[in-house]
Every structure is written in C-alpha cells, then in structure tokens.
Amino acid sequence: MGRDKAEDLKKIYDWTQPTIELLSNLEHDLSGLLQEWETFHSPSGDIGYFSSISGRGSKLLWAIKETFEKLDFLRQRLVHLKDSSRRCAEDVSFAKFGSNSTDTLTHSYNSACSYKAIKLRNTALKRHSATPNRRNAQLKRPKTTPNRQNTINARLNLAFGFVIFDCYFYVMEG
Amino acid sequence: MFELKLHLPYFKLITGYPPKKARHRMKSRLTDVSFLRAGTSNFVGRDVILQGHYSIVIHGYSDQNWDAHSFENNDFDDDDWDDEDSEDENSEDEEFQEDPNAGREGKVEANVPIWDAREYFLRIFDVRSTQILQPAKHLVRWLERSIDSYVR
Numbered sequence: 001m002g003r004d005k006a007e008d009l010k011k012i013y014d015w016t017q018p019t020i021e022l023l024s025n026l027e028h029d030l031s032g033l034l035q036e037w038e039t040f041h042s043p044s045g046d047i048g049y050f051s052s053i054s055g056r057g058s059k060l061l062w063a064i065k066e067t068f069e070k071l072d073f074l075r076q077r078l079v080h081l082k083d084s085s086r087r088c089a090e091d092v093s094f095a096k097f098g099s100n101s102t103d104t105l106t107h108s109y110n111s112a113c114s115y116k117a118i119k120l121r122n123t124a125l126k127r128h129s130a131t132p133n134r135r136n137a138q139l140k141r142p143k144t145t146p147n148r149q150n151t152i153n154a155r156l157n158l159a160f161g162f163v164i165f166d167c168y169f170y171v172m173e174g
Numbered sequence: 175m176f177e178l179k180l181h182l183p184y185f186k187l188i189t190g191y192p193p194k195k196a197r198h199r200m201k202s203r204l205t206d207v208s209f210l211r212a213g214t215s216n217f218v219g220r221d222v223i224l225q226g227h228y229s230i231v232i233h234g235y236s237d238q239n240w241d242a243h244s245f246e247n248n249d250f251d252d253d254d255w256d257d258e259d260s261e262d263e264n265s266e267d268e269e270f271q272e273d274p275n276a277g278r279e280g281k282v283e284a285n286v287p288i289w290d291a292r293e294y295f296l297r298i299f300d301v302r303s304t305q306i307l308q309p310a311k312h313l314v315r316w317l318e319r320s321i322d323s324y325v326r
Contacts, residue, residue: 012324023317030310053292060293060300064299071310
C-alpha cells in the first residue's frame with residue numbers, strides 16, 4: 001500500500017470518528033425528547049390532564065403528535081446515517097490494517113458498506129471484464145498446480161486489482 | 175393551583191459562521207461541524223450546530239386565572255443572518271402583535287388572547303415544536319448531503 005493511499009485511508013478513518021460521535025449525540029438528544037413525548041402521551045401520562053379538552057385543543061394535540069412523528073422520522077434518518085458511517089469506518093479500518101490489497105478489495109466488495117467508491121469499482125469490473133461471472137469463478141477457484149492458462153488468469157486478476165485499487169483511492173481523494 | 179411545564183431542546187445549523195462572532199458564553203453550545211463540509215474548501219466561515227433550549231411554565235389557580243413565563247437561551251443574533259428583511263416584514267404587519275411566548279414567526283396574535291390555560295399551553299407547544307422541527311429537518315438534510323459525499 002502506497003504512502004499516499006495510506007494517508008487517504010487515515011483521513012477517511014479520522015473523519016468517520018467525529019461523524020459517528022456527532023450523529024450519536026444528536027440521536028441521543030432527539031431520542032430523549034421523543035421519550036419524554038411518549039411518556040406524556042402514554043395512557044397513564046400527563047396527557048390525561050387534557051382529556052376533557054375539545055375543539056381547538058384536540059386539534060392542537062393532534063398537530064403536536066404529527067410533529068413528533070416527523071421528529072421520530074428524523075431520528076430514524078440519523079440512525080441510518082450513523083449505521084452507514086459505522087460500516088464505512090469498519091471497512092476503512094480493515095483496509096487500513098488489512099494484510100494485503102487483494103484481501104482488502106475482496107472484503108470491501110463483499111461488505112455491506114455502500115461506498116460510492118465501491119459502486120464505481122463495480123462499474124470498473126463490468127467495464128474491464130466481458131465475463132464477470134467467469135472472472136468471479138476464477139477468484140474463488142482453489143489453488144491448483146499452475147499451468148499456462150492459470151498463470152494468465154492470475155496476471156489478469158492482478159491487473160484488475162490494480163485498476164480497481166487505483167479507482168478506489170481516486171474516489172477517496174475526491 | 176396548577177402548573178404546566180414544557181421544556182424543548184433544539185438544534186440549529188449555522189453555515190458560514192465567522193469564528194470571531196462566537197461569543198464566549200455561546201461556545202459551550204456550539205459544535206463545530208466544518209469537518210463534514212466536502213468539496214467547498216474556499217467556503218468562508220465555519221459550520222456550527224447551535225444547541226438551544228426553550229421552556230415555558232404556566233401556573234395559576236384556575237383555567238381562567240394564570241400566568242405564563244417563558245425562557246429561551248437564544249442569545250444568537252438572528253438579525254445578522256437570515257432576518258435581513260425583518261424590518262420590511264414588520265412594517266407590513268404593524269397591526270399584528272406577536273405573542274413573545276410563541277417566538278418569532280410564531281403567528282400567535284397577542285391581541286387575541288387564549289383564555290383557557292390548557293389550550294394556550296397546547297398552542298405554544300404546537301408552535302414551538304413546529305419551530306424545532308424545521309431546523310432539525312434542515313440539519314438532517316445537510317448531514318445526509320455531507321455524509322453522502324463520503325459514503326454511498
């Protein structure tokens with residue numbers, strides 16, 4: 001792994017940590033507010049003091065309920081963002097401390113992290129391989145005694161690896 | 175004797191915030207999130223999240239005999255940012271006296287009082303919860319855009 005690439009990975013990794021912390025804090029505070037609302041709104045909650053209210057009051061209660069439902073939807077979006085950031089942190093962490101580039105790529109390809117880089121890498125795979133299924137089969141093929149055909153395949157895979165690898169880090173730099 | 179209390183925390187994203195404007199007493203309520211800004215290195219100022227809080231207490235002897243006190247640590251000067259046209263707007267609505275408990279743009283007419291304490295509480299609750307929803311939406315959208323530039 002080149003020095004520049006390692007630095008790029010470090011930058012991304014360093015970015016994910018405060019991002020996750022920020023999202024966690026926001027979600028925590030919003031959850032606290034929503035929990036208070038649920039307590040208020042529960043059958044045994046203080047909303048009972050408003051049970052006799054009608055007309056405009058009941059409409060207002062309904063409007064407040066809708067607002068808190070929207071706030072809960074925002075909380076869910078924060079959770080989704082936090083999960084995405086966590087997955088990326090795990091992938092980058094693996095790439096940063098992984099044993100070699102081929103493993104890193106295989107891991108990243110199979111991981112749940114939805115990197116834009118990985119999407120571009122998939123595009124690169126399709127662009128460079130006319131028979132992607134066959135290529136995948138080659139990647140999974142157990143090691144056998146090398147013959148000429150196997151040697152050529154191995155070189156092709158290695159070439160793919162470099163192409164993909166460069167694309168991967170190019171996106172990271174972007 | 176009764177008492178109704180409402181406490182609402184809120185978050186507000188402020189982009190392009192001049193660091194020099196960060197008042198000492200506000201620093202503990204500001205979270206710098208400029209690190210999430212992607213591809214705009216020439217952008218002036220900082221991106222910060224302001225954490226605020228609003229409270230109102232209504233107390234009295236009956237539904238028709240009560241007082242309301244509200245508190246907001248809103249020492250952030252909105253006039254410098256997004257209310258540049260507020261003078262024009264105010265001149266158009268000279269007749270409208272806004273209820274300070276409902277905050278700016280609360281659209282609660284002070285000259286048309288709500289006598290029922292519980293209804294007034296719900297009115298302020300509705301207005302204030304809507305007010306915290308809008309900046310929360312803006313913040314989450316901004317976070318999604320910012321994080322999408324790294325992830326996905």
